[in-house]
Amino acid sequence: MTKTTTTVPHDLAGWLDANDQRLHDDLFEFLRIPSVSARTEHNKDTARAAAWLHERLQRIGFTTRTMPTKGHPLVLAEWRKAPAGAPTVLVYGHYDVQPPEPLELWTSPAFEPTLRDGNIYARGSVDDKGQLWAHVAALEAHLATRATLPVNVIVLAEGEEEVGSDHLAPFIEKHKAQLACGAVIISDSAMFAPGIPSILSSLRGLAYFQVDVTGPNSDLHSGMYGGAVVNPAAALARIIASFHDADGRVAIAGFYDAVRDFPPAVREGMKSLPFDEGDFKKHLDVAALGGEPGYTTLEKLWTRPTCEVNGLLSGYTGEGAKTVLPGKAMVKVSCRLVPDQDPAVVARAFEAHVKAVAPAGVKVTVTTLHGGHPWRAELAGPLYESASRALAAAFGRKPVITGEGGSIPVVNDFARILGAPVLLIGFGLPGENAHAPDEWISQDNFRRGMRALATLWDELGAHGV
C-alpha cells in the first residue's frame, strides 16, 4: 500500500469551504428536478436536468454540448487546456434517477431535498446526482482558484443509467476518438462504512427480465372457473419457485457455467473487513439471511450471481376480497452477474428455463429489459495509487478494497471501447436507500468527496494515469 502523506491542497479546501452553501444550494436545485428516466411522463423533467447540468458545466469553463440520442440526451463537457503531455481523464456520471414509488414511504418528499441528521434526503441524492455534482464542484474548485486543471478533463453525463444505458455504448463507440483518454473515473457507488473510504474491486453485471403469463382472455369468476382453468398467477409462482433449488442456489441450467471464482487473496481480504452480520440483520429488521450456501454475506453480495424477483402483479390487489381467477400475471426478475458471465448468454439460459417449466394452458413470454456486463478492477498502477492518496487526504485514513453488488453496466463499455482503466470511487454508504424510499447521501461524505476529487486532479497531474 502506498504511503498516505498527501493532504488536500490549501487553496482548493479554502474555496470549497467558502462556497459550501452555494454548492449545497446548487445540488438541491439539481435534486428537485424529477428526472425519472423510466417514465415517459417525466421526459421533460429529464431533459430539464440535462439542460441544468449543461449550463453549470459551461459556466465553470467547460466547452459543453448536449448530444441527443434516441432516448435521453448525453451531456458532454470538455476542458483541454492542460500542459502539453498531460493525460486526459474522463469523468462519467448520470443525471437520471429511479422512480420514487412507493411515495407514501418517504419521510420527506422524494423531490424536495431535506437535510436531516447530517444526511441529504432526496431521490438521486446518492444515485447519482450528489456524486456527479461533487465532481463538478471539484473541477470548479480548480478552475475558480487556479484558472486551470492539471489534466485534460472530459465530463460525460447520461440520462439513461437507470433504464439500461442503451445509447451510451453506441455513443462511446461513435465518438471514441473524441473521448480517448488515459483513465475513466466514476463515482456512483458506496464506501464500505462511515469514515472508511473505499476503492471498488468489482461490480456485478445485470440481466433484467419481465415474464408475462397469459391464461384466459379475461379475468374470470374464481368459483365458476376455478379448478379447471390453469391459473396464470399460480403458474407464475411455480415458474418463480423453479429459479432456485431448496438450498438457495440458482437452478437455471448453465447459470454458473462462466462464473470465475475470485482469487483466495481477495476472498480473504473481504473476510477481514469489519462486517457485523448481527448489525446487518438488525438494520434490515430480518431474523435470518438467505442466499447461496458456502459464502459469507459479503461474498454473496459482491462475488456471487443472483436471481431476484423485483416485482409481481396479478389479479385483484385492492382492499378486501375479490373472487377472481386472473387472466394474466407478471413478474420482473433480475440476475446480478459476476465475471465472466455474459448477460446475453444468461438471457438465453433464463428464457430456455422459463419455457421449459411453463405449464400447458398458459402463454408465457420473456422480455429482456436490459443487461450489463460484470467487471473487475486493476488494483495497481498510478491511477489506483493517486486515488488512494487523494481519498486518504480527504478522509484521514487509507481506503479499503471492496466489492459492490450493484451494476454500472457501462464500466465494461468504457474499458472495452476506450481501452482505458476505470476507477470507481464512490461516496455513498450502506443503507443509503439508493433505489428505495428515503434515499440519502451523508453530508460529510459529500463534502469530503469534493475534497478527495479536487485532490485527485493534482495527484493525476503529478503522477499520470
Add this chain to the structure above:
Amino acid sequence: MTKTTTTVPHDLAGWLDANDQRLHDDLFEFLRIPSVSARTEHNKDTARAAAWLHERLQRIGFTTRTMPTKGHPLVLAEWRKAPAGAPTVLVYGHYDVQPPEPLELWTSPAFEPTLRDGNIYARGSVDDKGQLWAHVAALEAHLATRATLPVNVIVLAEGEEEVGSDHLAPFIEKHKAQLACGAVIISDSAMFAPGIPSILSSLRGLAYFQVDVTGPNSDLHSGMYGGAVVNPAAALARIIASFHDADGRVAIAGFYDAVRDFPPAVREGMKSLPFDEGDFKKHLDVAALGGEPGYTTLEKLWTRPTCEVNGLLSGYTGEGAKTVLPGKAMVKVSCRLVPDQDPAVVARAFEAHVKAVAPAGVKVTVTTLHGGHPWRAELAGPLYESASRALAAAFGRKPVITGEGGSIPVVNDFARILGAPVLLIGFGLPGENAHAPDEWISQDNFRRGMRALATLWDELGAHGV
C-alpha cells in the same frame, strides 16, 4: 321428472309484456348505482342502492324496512295477505356488486347499462341486481294484475354478499321468528346454456385468505442486497407453489379429508350434459385446461374443491425496469369448498401449511378474509317440482340439474337457521363475466326469468312447498 304442461298465466304474461320497457328502465336505474360493497368510498352508493330497492318494494305493495347492520343495511320487505294456510316463501338476493376494475377492459362503462347484441351489459347485471329485479317484477306482476299473491312472501336483500355476508347470518338468527318460512328461493346463479333452464344441485363454499410476507423493513437495491437477503416475493412464490402437487391436486395436509364424493348418479348426469370442452377452451382462448386429475371439467368445476390465486402484488410493477428487492409481498388466495368441508377447518389447515413452508428470514401472516359453507340441494318434493314446471313454462323445455362452482355462502345459513329447503334457480349464462369486465345478462333470460318466477308463485300456491 314431472310433466311440463304448465304455461305462463295469460294475465301475468300480458302485464309483463305491457310493462317491459318500464321494467328495463327501472333495472337500468338500479344498475347505474355503483354499490361496490368492498370499497368504503362507495358506502354512500351502496346505501343509495338499498334506499332505491326499499322504495320500489314499498311502491308495489310490500311493507318494507331498511335494517341497519354494522356494515351495509338489509332491505326486508313483507307481504302477508295470502289465504289462510298458504305457505310463506322467502326470496333472497343482493344489491351490492363486485369492484369494476380493471376499468379499461370494459367495452361500455361498468355503471352505464348498455343493451348490445341482446345482452344487458353492466356491473351487477347478472350478479345480482338483474336477477333480484326479476323477482321484484314477478311479484309486481301478481299484485298489479290480481292485487294479491297466492303465498305470503318475504323479500330479503343484502348489501354484503360480495364481501362475505358477515351480518346476514346473525340477522337471520336474530329475526328467525319473523323470517320463518317454508322455502327460500334464490336467483344468483347461471343456467347451463342458452335455452336450457337449470336447477342447482350444489354450490361450492369458500375460504378466502390474504397472505402477507414481510422481509426487510424497506424496499432495497437489488444489487446492493441481492443474494444475501431473503426475497419476500420469491418466498411468496415458493409458498404459492407448495399449494398444489405436480399433478394439480391441492397439497395442503388434510385439505381433502372431509370431501364427500358425489353419488355416481349425479356424476353420470353431469357427464351426460352437452358440454363441449373444445368450445370451452376456445371461449377462454386457452390451449389446454388444468386442475385435478381424474375428473371431467364439469366435475372439477362443480364437485371438487380448489385453491386459487386471486391476486399478487410485490415490488415494482410499473413501466420499465426497477432494480429493487421488495420489502414485502402479498397474495390473495381462495379455496372453493365442497360438502362436507368446513371453512374454519380449511382455514386452520391453510394457515398451518403456510407457516410450515414459510422460510426463515421473512415474517408471514395469514388473514382469513371470509368463508362460507358448501351446499347440496334436495332434488325432490313440491318446491322442486313447482320450480321445474314454472321454468318449463317460461323456457319451453324441462330444466336440467347442474352444479355451480361459485359460492353463495348464505345458502347454508338459511337452510340451517330457518330449517327450510332452498331452491336455487338462476338466469345467468356461461361467460357472463360476473366478476370480470363486461358483465352481462341475456335480455331474453331476464324476460323469461320474470315469467318463470311469476308462474312459480301460482305453482307454489297450488301445490305448497
